[in-house]
Amino acid sequence: MAQTNPMTTMPMGPWKITVYNQEHFQGKRMEFTSCCQNIMEWGMENIRSLKVECGSYHGQQFVLEKGDYPRFEAYSGSNSYRIERMTSFRPICCASHKESRMTIYEKENMTGHQFELCNDYPSLQAMGWMNQEVGSMHVQCGAFVCYQYPGYRGHQYIMECESHGGEYRSYRQFGSHAQTPQIQSIRRIQH
Amino acid sequence: MAQTNPMTTMPMGPWKITVYNQEHFQGKRMEFTSCCQNIMEWGMENIRSLKVECGSYHGQQFVLEKGDYPRFEAYSGSNSYRIERMTSFRPICCASHKESRMTIYEKENMTGHQFELCNDYPSLQAMGWMNQEVGSMHVQCGAFVCYQYPGYRGHQYIMECESHGGEYRSYRQFGSHAQTPQIQSIRRIQH
Numbered sequence: 001m002a003q004t005n006p007m008t009t010m011p012m013g014p015w016k017i018t019v020y021n022q023e024h025f026q027g028k029r030m031e032f033t034s035c036c037q038n039i040m041e042w043g044m045e046n047i048r049s050l051k052v053e054c055g056s057y058h059g060q061q062f063v064l065e066k067g068d069y070p071r072f073e074a075y076s077g078s079n080s081y082r083i084e085r086m087t088s089f090r091p092i093c094c095a096s097h098k099e100s101r102m103t104i105y106e107k108e109n110m111t112g113h114q115f116e117l118c119n120d121y122p123s124l125q126a127m128g129w130m131n132q133e134v135g136s137m138h139v140q141c142g143a144f145v146c147y148q149y150p151g152y153r154g155h156q157y158i159m160e161c162e163s164h165g166g167e168y169r170s171y172r173q174f175g176s177h178a179q180t181p182q183i184q185s186i187r188r189i190q191h
Numbered sequence: 192m193a194q195t196n197p198m199t200t201m202p203m204g205p206w207k208i209t210v211y212n213q214e215h216f217q218g219k220r221m222e223f224t225s226c227c228q229n230i231m232e233w234g235m236e237n238i239r240s241l242k243v244e245c246g247s248y249h250g251q252q253f254v255l256e257k258g259d260y261p262r263f264e265a266y267s268g269s270n271s272y273r274i275e276r277m278t279s280f281r282p283i284c285c286a287s288h289k290e291s292r293m294t295i296y297e298k299e300n301m302t303g304h305q306f307e308l309c310n311d312y313p314s315l316q317a318m319g320w321m322n323q324e325v326g327s328m329h330v331q332c333g334a335f336v337c338y339q340y341p342g343y344r345g346h347q348y349i350m351e352c353e354s355h356g357g358e359y360r361s362y363r364q365f366g367s368h369a370q371t372p373q374i375q376s377i378r379r380i381q382h
Contacts (some may be wrong), residue, residue, distance in 0.1 A: 052341075062342070063342055064341075064342070065313055065314040065317065065341040065342045065376075066314045066316050066317040066341060067314050067315075067316050067317075067323070067340065067341030067342075067375045067376075068316075068323050068375070069340060120311050120378075122256055122378065122380075122381055123256040123257045123258050123381060124258075125257050125258050126256065126257040126258075126381055132258070132259050145342075149258065149260060150243075150255075150256040150257060150258035151253070151254055151255070151256045151258075151336075151343075152342075152343040152378075184258045184259075185256075185258075187311075187313065187343075189313075190313055190314060190317055
């Protein structure tokens, strides 16, 4: 049982994700090649394991990259929140690593000090950014994950050039769970 | 109050970490420039916030990179375990990013297929490694963090060329909490 309609707004595929309602790839199984707004509409109550076979996905509040996730519950428990169940996901439009590019700004509305990023930064402070915060940002190409703490930990926010025109003018636009502008590590999402 | 003895076996410093027994950098404060086997020996019961001001540290089961950690509890809760209190830490000997180099092997004792790594890999599968597991590894230069799941999530293991002679011959040597050889993302630790 597969949803096979290609998404016309997502030109850089292909994507493929297989989800299961039991841990360790057991139970009911479904394949998707684009987004899923609500897994319950497809008769599945919950996702307990999954395989990203092609592309990267935005799984509610975190990124799902190519690979196997035998116990989704273990994976989803981030540091400050835990997702009770995953019921939706959508493909992420990535650029190649070399082309990924974004600018971070000290203050809201793209003002204050700025810095252009085109790499992975496990610690923004280590590369010279004096703040533990980022006021606003603009993704020119590709997609990035921004994390609250150094070392890719804490709350995470997915920033895409294909979403909001790539503009995130205040921390309130970083994500629905963003409570502060604290961002201390950033990495590119892989093509 | 500071422990100032340089460690003779750690030539690539300097390191500096400031720890507090209350959240948000409040309460009792101590600075260290090398390792600390047991914070309780210094009259501190627990670490609730900390700042890594220079270098990288191995904080029990995870890496601490340059940056501020206002609520250690939030930071320490990884996906499959939670550290009740942090009572020890030690500096990590990193190489520059360009020099970091390790080899992963399909099977134990450095046998089977092998692959040389000198970059960051949010998904080993995406770069062509066919397994979700790594049987053994050898760190030739620098230090790396290996993660159970893609996207730098799940259990993490810190691998150093300065430790074990850089050789990790089976998953049982990856870390005291390693229960399987599952490793799906790897990144360098920054100088």
